[in-house]
Amino acid sequence: MSNGTTDLSGAISSLIDTMGKLAQQQVEVVSAGINAIPKLVEPLGKATTDLVGNLFSTLNQVLQNISSAIAPKK
Numbered sequence: 001m002s003n004g005t006t007d008l009s010g011a012i013s014s015l016i017d018t019m020g021k022l023a024q025q026q027v028e029v030v031s032a033g034i035n036a037i038p039k040l041v042e043p044l045g046k047a048t049t050d051l052v053g054n055l056f057s058t059l060n061q062v063l064q065n066i067s068s069a070i071a072p073k074k
Helices: 002-070
Strands: none
Touching: none
């Protein structure tokens, strides 16, 4: 009888330990994902800023070319 009880309590203890480890791993995965977001957003933000800057520069050059083509020649 006591051997069966010991096996049951050992199984329950192992099950609780396993569930604790799984919960800890889930927390670590979520934490790693949260930490990865800024590392991903920073280069994308820089690339977006550079792209917008280049777009405005190009538009400015186009407008200058148009205005110089329209302006009367001296």
